[in-house]
Amino acid sequence: MADRRLQVFHAVAKHGSFTRAAEHLFMTQPAVTFQIKQLEEHFDTRLLDRGHGKISLTPAGELVLAYAERILGLSEELESRVSELTDELAGTLNIGTSTTIAAYWLPHLLEGFKRRYPRVVPRVVVGNSQLTEDRVAARDLDIGLIEIVSDQNSIERRSAARDELMVICSTDHPLARFERLTAADLVGHPFINRDTGNAIRQLAEEFFAAAGIQMSEIPLCAELGSLATVKHLAAEGMGFAIASRAAIQRDVREGRLMGIPLEPRMFTPLEVIIPRDKFRSRLITTFADFACEEFARMAQEVDKAD
Template structure:
């Protein structure tokens, strides 16, 4: 129901980038630029200052953004409330998840939920924990699942389940014979890590630091952008990695890698995040309840 130009403006204002807004909205950049131009002509004022490859909101743009957030929020709430009067759960469900959860946990859960509620149209957005938090805070996805504590003050966080992180290596690695490994035993060994911004990377770095292993002591040989690529490199024998138990189950069954617990054990809570003080539809509430129960099946 809300004016499309206002939706596009909101995305550009939050991203401060026409390119990023186009990606979020699944539009072309020229189409985004056209919508903003139309809105500026409608109000007869500039909403963005453009220069040196960067954009910023004008005072008029700041005012429009404040109203746009209220208008879009109320429009979304109206659509959902009217749909719920039919008594059936349905509609678009925008879920975001960091890569480990998205690749190894949520597909089955989303499939099962869709079977229970055929009129639901789920869409899964995948990114690292930092990206998912940002998308939830910007209201471009309904709910997010992340692997690290939330850093956004305007987000509510609920723990979903526990996940253990284990050292993984090739069966031919000297590490494979160990029953457990301390952080000190890993110093100077070739280390394959997730990328900066990853919840797994952040959590692992904090653990190593807490137990006396400083960043300069780690022999980082490669950074990978997904759990699957991380496991693939470890299988070659290049080095060891620290990975989620949920992500390595298949490779362990096939005997492609060996997993060794850390001492002390390294466990984390996987969390759901959603905006504070935001209306939550019956659809989102139903999915949160269902996902919470199913995610506990992955707990250690």
Template structure:
């Protein structure tokens, strides 16, 4: 129901970038620029100052932004309230998840949820934990699942379940003969890391620091943006990685990868994030409850 120009303006104001807003909205940059131009012509004033590769809200833009936040929020709430008068859980559900959760945990859960509530149309957005948090704050997704605790003051964070990170390597890699590994034993071997912004990487680095390991001591030979890609490189025997046990259960069964616990154990929490003080529809609330139960059961099964 909300004016599309206002939705585009809101995204640009949040990102302070036409390029990033286009990515979030799944639009081309010229289309975003055109919508902003139309809105500025409508109000007969500039909403953004542009210069030196940066943009900033003008005083008029600040006023429009304040109203846009309220208008878009109320529009979304109105749509949901009216759809819920039917008594059925239905509508569009925008879910974001960091890559490990999206690739190995959520697909089955979304499928089960669709079977339970046929009127729901789900869309899954995949990115690292940092990008998912940003999209939740921009209100472009309803709820996010990340591989760490959120420290963003504008987000509500709820713990879903625990997930163990383990050392993974080829069965003939030198580390494979150990039943458990201290961080110090990892330093002499090639390390395959996740990309900056990854929840897995952030949690691993914090663990190593607390264990007295300086990050520049690690022999990082490659950085990868996907747990599937990580598994593929580890299977070649190039080096070891640290990954969710749940992400290698299939490879373990096939004998392609060995998973070795760290000492002390490396346990993290998987979390849900959503905007504070934002209206939560019955659809979103139902999915949160459904997914929490299924995630705990899935983690227990894969780590048994």
């Protein structure tokens, strides 16, 4: 409903980059540039200063940004209120999710929600938990599904369930013979770690630290943001990794990987997060409630399957 030019200008001002704004809006960079040019021609003044690879707002740009935020907020609220009067949920829902949740939990979650609310269009961005948390806090996303406990004041969090962490390795790896693995058992074996900001990386480092083991004592095989690549390297015998039980269940069942519990046991939380001060539409609230219920239900199914 709101002027598309204002939406694009708001994104560029917020991200400080035409490229990042284009990625956020699912547009091409030339299309973003065209919308900004149209808006500047409409006001007959320059709104952005572009120089030395940086973008800054002119005084006119500051004024337009202040009004754009109010207009876009009211437009979103209007769309939501009218939709609620029809008693049928509809519209776009911007969701951020960690890579592990995207790999296992999200497909079932979206399938169930789409069957119940077919007019809702989920728009999903996959990244690590820290990146997703930051984007929800910045109000770039309506809702986030992450594996870390958020302590940001600008975020409302709901603890939905938890998933056990396990060591994964090939079936002929020396670690495969263990029924449980302590931090000391893992010393000397090449480790396939996750990328910075990944919740499982953080928990793995805490696991070793609690046992008095420095990460320098664990030979590093690779640092990866892709769960699929982590599992592939582990299955090929390149090293061990730590992953959530739900994400490896099928691989273990089909004999591609071994999954061994940690000692002491460790769990990753499944958290649903929402911007605290963002207008809360019925769509956002309904999806958050549904996600919490489904996470809890699926976690029980994972427990029963073992």
